Amino acid sequence: MTTFCLATALLAIALLERLPALRFERVPFPRRYLATDALYLASGVLALGLLMRQQAHALAPARGLGVAALAALPPVLAVAFATVLYDLASYVTHFLLHRVEVLWRLHKVHHSSRTLDWLATYRAHVLEHALRHLLSTVLLLLIGFPLGVVAVAATLYAIWAALGHSNLGIRLRVLEPVLITPRLHRLHHVPATSEHNLGTILSLWDRLRGTLVTDPRAATGPLGVPGEVETYPQSWLPQLVEPLRRPRREAAPGRSGTHTAP
Numbered sequence: 337m338t339t340f341c342l343a344t345a346l347l348a349i350a351l352l353e354r355l356p357a358l359r360f361e362r363v364p365f366p367r368r369y370l371a372t373d374a375l376y377l378a379s380g381v382l383a384l385g386l387l388m389r390q391q392a393h394a395l396a397p398a399r400g401l402g403v404a405a406l407a408a409l410p411p412v413l414a415v416a417f418a419t420v421l422y423d424l425a426s427y428v429t430h431f432l433l434h435r436v437e438v439l440w441r442l443h444k445v446h447h448s449s450r451t452l453d454w455l456a457t458y459r460a461h462v463l464e465h466a467l468r469h470l471l472s473t474v475l476l477l478l479i480g481f482p483l484g485v486v487a488v489a490a491t492l493y494a495i496w497a498a499l500g501h502s503n504l505g506i507r508l509r510v511l512e513p514v515l516i517t518p519r520l521h522r523l524h525h526v527p528a529t530s531e532h533n534l535g536t537i538l539s540l541w542d543r544l545r546g547t548l549v550t551d552p553r554a555a556t557g558p559l560g561v562p563g564e565v566e567t568y569p570q571s572w573l574p575q576l577v578e579p580l581r582r583p584r585r586e587a588a589p590g591r592s593g594t595h596t597a598p
Contacts, residue, residue, distance in 0.1 A: 338491040345495040349454045353503045360505035360518070363451055368570075373455040375572040380458050380465040406480040418481045418489035423537040425472040426493065430534045433464065441579040442467075447530060447561045448568045448575065452522060457501040461579055496537045512550060515539060523549050527562035 352358050354365070406414065433443035442461045449456040460468075469490070476486045500521035508517040516535045524533040532549040535541045542548035561568040569575050 338487045342491050342494055346454055346498055349498055349502050349504070353453055358504055358506055360452075360503050360522070363453060363503055367451055367453070369450075370455070372570060372572045372575075373449075373459050376460065377455065377458045379572075380460060380462055404480060407482055411485070414481065414485045415488050415492070418476050418485050419492050419537065421476060421479075422472045422486075422489045422493050423535070424541065425475050426468055427535055427538075427541040429468045429471060430536075433468075434531060434534065439464075439467075444561045444564070444568060445575045445579065447525060448564075448570060449525065450559055450565075450570070451503070452501050452518075452525060452559065453503040454498045454501060457498045461576070463579075493537060500536060512539060516542075519552075520548075520550065522556065522559075523554055525559045526554070526556060527558075527560060527565060529554055530562055 353363075356362075406417075409417065433439045442464045446460040446464065449459050472493075473486060473490060476489065477483070481489075496516075500516055500518055502518050504518050506518075508515075508519070511517055512520060516533065516537060516539050520533045520539065521536075523529045529549050532547045533539075533542055534547065539548055558565055560566070569578055
């Protein structure tokens with residue numbers, strides 16, 4: 337059921353992106369590197385789904401170690417709580433991806449997208465997919481959330497992540513005091529502001545750290561890897577091996593070099 341909901345939501349976002357009145361910018365179809373991102377969808381999400389199912393079964397004996405009261409929560413409250421925790425765990429992981437040099441090399445793959453749309457959501461190294469989502473799932477299962485609740489929370493997260501990366505220019509500023517909108521997340525993919533707006537669902541985490549950028553005058557392009565916008569490889573196989581090559585003399589963003597976090 338969660339797979340059907342996710343597929344339906346992604347289809348709806350993809351169709352809305354084709355409407356001139358709703359899109360942020362005109363993007364040809366098929367766009368450049370569409371095949372690259374389709375491969376990421378297959379290699380990352382489908383493989384990740386299989387790993388998550390195997391992981392859930394492996395963790396089944398350990399679920400009793402968690403907080404028993406979580407299993408007794410009303411379903412709506414349980415899903416809401418689990419989604420917030422899922423988003424927080426993902427935020428912490430995202431922060432580390434920007435701060436730790438070896439993790440930043442993996443995360444560059446995601447920031448290499450020159451065009452944002454729903455499919456660009458899935459452009460991420462398979463090791464990053466595993467790190468960002470499997471750890472969130474492990475956390476929720478270990479503290480006692482039922483598997484069905486975790487599945488719904490992960491699905492809601494995935495839908496909002498796709499919306500955040502979408503090529504939609506609809507005005508959602510009324511939501512920004514609470515939620516990350518496509519406008520806010522686009523600023524995260526601009527090299528000059530890539531240390532800001534690290535959240536996926538909630539804007540709360542960035543507000544607490546003072547890293548939320550909402551100024552409409554902030555730079556909006558071009559998109560890409562800070563310092564390597566034109567040079568970072570764009571094809572799937574070169575990107576797969578690029579983070580594993582001997583590291584260049586570089587630092588993760590915010591430590592030195594390209595830009596500095598607040």
